Amino acid sequence: MDFAGEHVLGVDQFDLAKVERLFEVADRMLPYARRERITRALEGAVCGNLFFEPSTRSRLSFGAAFNRLGGHVRETTGFAFSSMAKGESIHDTSRVVSGYVDVLVVRHPEEGAVAEFAAATRIPVINGGDGPGEHPTQALLDYYTLCRERELRPGSLSGATIAVVGDLKYGRTVHSLTKLLALENDIRFVCAAPPQLQLPDALVAKLRERGHRVEQTGDLADGLREADVVYATRIQQERLPAGLELEGVQERFAIDAALYDRVCRPGTVLMHPLPRDSRNDPNELSNDLNRHPALAIFRQTDYGIPVRMALFALVLGVADEVDTTAREARWYRPERFGPHDTRPMLT
Numbered sequence: 200m201d202f203a204g205e206h207v208l209g210v211d212q213f214d215l216a217k218v219e220r221l222f223e224v225a226d227r228m229l230p231y232a233r234r235e236r237i238t239r240a241l242e243g244a245v246c247g248n249l250f251f252e253p254s255t256r257s258r259l260s261f262g263a264a265f266n267r268l269g270g271h272v273r274e275t276t277g278f279a280f281s282s283m284a285k286g287e288s289i290h291d292t293s294r295v296v297s298g299y300v301d302v303l304v305v306r307h308p309e310e311g312a313v314a315e316f317a318a319a320t321r322i323p324v325i326n327g328g329d330g331p332g333e334h335p336t337q338a339l340l341d342y343y344t345l346c347r348e349r350e351l352r353p354g355s356l357s358g359a360t361i362a363v364v365g366d367l368k369y370g371r372t373v374h375s376l377t378k379l380l381a382l383e384n385d386i387r388f389v390c391a392a393p394p395q396l397q398l399p400d401a402l403v404a405k406l407r408e409r410g411h412r413v414e415q416t417g418d419l420a421d422g423l424r425e426a427d428v429v430y431a432t433r434i435q436q437e438r439l440p441a442g443l444e445l446e447g448v449q450e451r452f453a454i455d456a457a458l459y460d461r462v463c464r465p466g467t468v469l470m471h472p473l474p475r476d477s478r479n480d481p482n483e484l485s486n487d488l489n490r491h492p493a494l495a496i497f498r499q500t501d502y503g504i505p506v507r508m509a510l511f512a513l514v515l516g517v518a519d520e521v522d523t524t525a526r527e528a529r530w531y532r533p534e535r536f537g538p539h540d541t542r543p544m545l546t
């Protein structure tokens with residue numbers, strides 16, 4: 200099973216064997232992501248991060264993951280400071296940058312644009328989010344987190360109830376994640392959202408075709424009741440069509456500690472791709488859950504590093520050379536990253 204030279208554009212290119220290989224490599228990246236060890240597997244390699252849409256997590260975590268493999272990162276953010284502001288095509292930009300770097304990570308506001316970058320180059324291109332389309336690496340790290348939280352291997356989630364909550368229509372992470380989880384058998388997807396933000400019909404049909412159960416509800420408490428995992432999402436304000444009426448929706452689909460304790464089964468895992476929209480109170484996962492052991496959102500972001508390291512190592516063909524160049528790291532590191540973390544990092 201080899202990914203060398205492949206683009207990573209969408210989750211449909213993954214089957215269970217590929218997911219297993221990726222997760223097995225990600226497991227081996229944990230000591231590097233925990234900053235216990237240093238590797239130089241990608242020493243001399245350069246990654247180009249082209250981000251044409253806002254990002255904190257994806258851009259920094261792709262960059263840090265590449266750095267932790269010993270490689271360098273060059274990046275450009277937004278259109279204003281790139282030659283696209285002078286009318287350069289995706290084709291030309293992609294071909295030009297291919298002469299500078301060994302792998303490209305691209306985020307773009309238009310669905311399909313990252314595939315256009317890929318069509319114009321022979322270096323691997325990784326989709327860092329293409330508008331309302333896909334966010335495959337987020338889905339892979341979500342799947343990895345989910346497996347680690349429930350102590351399961353991919354392929355053994357059969358019978359699980361996954362509640363997806365919030366903006367299921369315009370949120371690309373939920374599209375990628377549900378499609379990826381469709382590799383499992385007999386998942387029960389409970390979609391809790393107002394009708395105007397429900398999961399697109401075509402996706403519902405696809406999940407059902409693959410033998411999964413899909414239930415839709417406009418009542419949040421109903422949606423949470425039997426969930427093993429809750430995946431909350433932000434309303435994608437930047438993608439909503441003008442005039443869409445969403446009065447009161449944020450409040451009706453916000454989960455706080457009282458609601459969790461009242462309706463969720465003990466141990467229900469709480470996930471979110473982040474960012475939480477903290478301009479309004481309550482937000483999708485209230486701050487009063489920050490100390491709750493079920494809140495996996497920062498474990499999710501932490502796992503983004505080993506998963507993205509594994510992807511880079513695989514598409515550049517060095518996955519089995521990471522340990523041969525390793526040595527111990529000596530600088531200070533805390534045992535837990537955050538003030539409210541309930542577990543040591545990346546366990």
Ligand code: ASP
Pocket residue numbers: 328334371372432433472473474
């Ligand atoms: N960070 C995720 C994305 O880029 C989720 C979000 O923005 O709500 O799609």
